[in-house]
Amino acid sequence: xxxxxxxxDFALDRTQERLEEYLTTVFAASxxxxxxxxxxxxxxxxxxxxxxxxPLDSALARADDGRIRLVPAAEIxxxxxxxxxxxxxxYVRAPDGELVEAILEEDADSxxxxxxxxxxxxxxxxxxxxxxxxxxxxxxxxxxxxxDRTAVCIVFEAxxxxxxxxxxxIVVPIAVDAETGERLPKLAAWFDSVTAEPQxxxxxxxxxxxxxxxxxxxxxxxAAQSHAESVLSPKLESIRDRSLRxxxxxxxxxxxxxxxxxxxxxxxRERVAEKLEAVGRELEDAADRAERLAAMEERSELREERxxxxxxxxxxxxxxxxxxxxKRREVRERHAxxxxxxxxxxxxxxxxxxxxxxxxxxxxxxxxxxxPYGRGVGVTDAVxxxxxxxxxxxxxxxxxxxxxxxxxxxxxxxSGR
Numbered sequence: 387x388x389x390x391x392x393x394x395d396f397a398l399d400r401t402q403e404r405l406e407e408y409l410t411t412v413f414a415a416s417x418x419x420x421x422x423x424x425x426x427x428x429x430x431x432x433x434x435x436x437x438x439x440x441p442l443d444s445a446l447a448r449a450d451d452g453r454i455r456l457v458p459a460a461e462i463x464x465x466x467x468x469x470x471x472x473x474x475x476x477y478v479r480a481p482d483g484e485l486v487e488a489i490l491e492e493d494a495d496s497x498x499x500x501x502x503x504x505x506x507x508x509x510x511x512x513x514x515x516x517x518x519x520x521x522x523x524x525x526x527x528x529x530x531x532x533x534d535r536t537a538v539c540i541v542f543e544a545x546x547x548x549x550x551x552x553x554x555x556i557v558v559p560i561a562v563d564a565e566t567g568e569r570l571p572k573l574a575a576w577f578d579s580v581t582a583e584p585q586x587x588x589x590x591x592x593x594x595x596x597x598x599x600x601x602x603x604x605x606x607x608x609a610a611q612s613h614a615e616s617v618l619s620p621k622l623e624s625i626r627d628r629s630l631r632x633x634x635x636x637x638x639x640x641x642x643x644x645x646x647x648x649x650x651x652x653x654x655r656e657r658v659a660e661k662l663e664a665v666g667r668e669l670e671d672a673a674d675r676a677e678r679l680a681a682m683e684e685r686s687e688l689r690e691e692r693x694x695x696x697x698x699x700x701x702x703x704x705x706x707x708x709x710x711x712x713k714r715r716e717v718r719e720r721h722a723x724x725x726x727x728x729x730x731x732x733x734x735x736x737x738x739x740x741x742x743x744x745x746x747x748x749x750x751x752x753x754x755x756x757x758p759y760g761r762g763v764g765v766t767d768a769v770x771x772x773x774x775x776x777x778x779x780x781x782x783x784x785x786x787x788x789x790x791x792x793x794x795x796x797x798x799x800x801s802g803r
Contacts, residue, residue, distance in 0.1 A: 516778035567609030
């Protein structure tokens with residue numbers, strides 16, 4: 387597999403297996419030697435800048451003898467520790483290893499952009515959606531290419547994190563026309579399906595040796611990122627809704643605890659008020675001086691208790707009114723959704739545009755339909771009924787009538803059914 391494809395594979399799917407392939411490819415093209423010892427890799431530098439990848443060259447330069455050791459993740463997992471201290475010049479050989487991530491980021495920034503061409507096969511062209519519920523049969527297909535177009539396929543990785551949910555990563559493949567910035571969703575789906583295969587077959591991909599400078603695609607990247615943000619928006623909205631609900635639950639619990647205490651104090655104040663009334667009656671009905679003194683002492687204690695309750699109640703109500711807006715801001719800020727969107731791979735894809743001629747047959751009648759088409763991009767214009775001009779889609783399936791391909795309604799009206 388070409389070096390650029392190995393690198394793209396690892397960027398798209400950071401598994402341990404693809405990491406091994408990626409590092410092997412990097413080291414094979416570098417001035418280093420690799421010795422494998424009990425699962426660990428010992429990398430020895432043979433020059434001042436053996437790989438041309440800054441973080442890796444820096445790690446080798448810092449090593450006392452120009453050697454570093456890449457420890458397999460399994461070795462750390464077996465130790466039972468999640469934060470094992472590595473020895474001098476040792477690094478974790480894992481997709482999320484600090485050195486590996488730095489190498490990949492540096493390599494992606496400095497490497498030329500790969501260039502592909504959509505293959506010639508048309509066997510995987512799906513039938514138009516307006517044939518989904520139609521009795522029309524497709525008898526043949528042929529493609530007449532007229533000119534080439536260039537698109538850019540960018541795979542974005544969105545890291546989404548909230549305090550109420552585990553961090554999640556959303557991969558968003560976006561394809562745009564290199565000249566217009568128009569989004570090409572079907573080409574993005576084609577690219578996604580191709581990169582999911584270990585070795586794309588059936589002539590679906592042709593690798594073009596000539597590469598493209600990453601700097602030349604800055605404008606396209608901007609357009610692609612805008613499309614990626616639009617694609618992500620509904621998913622992020624759902625995550626934000628859940629995060630807001632979690633924040634509201636926390637605020638309700640916070641307010642509920644205060645409300646419970648306020649209700650307790652109000653109930654205690656009511657209880658003390660009732661006792662004061664009873665003591666007042668006892669004072670009026672006292673038969674002698676001793677009873678009056680006892681009632682007056684109890685009344686004094688109850689008045690002090692009432693003052694303490696009212697003081698705490700007033701302080702708590704003032705605090706709730708004063709602090710709640712700040713607490714609400716603090717909780718909602720803490721539950722805010724943090725999103726980091728990054729382009730992990732960029733690939734230029736060339737494809738042909740032209741006419742797709744589809745042969746159709748139904749009930750002894752046959753017609754051919756010519757559709758503007760791009761390889762990998764699909765049909766680029768809407769197909770309309772030859773009689774009423776309505777767009778044909780899955781809801782208005784087609785039939786073959788005297789006027790050619792028509793919608794079901796026009797066919798029924800014409801035949802009197």
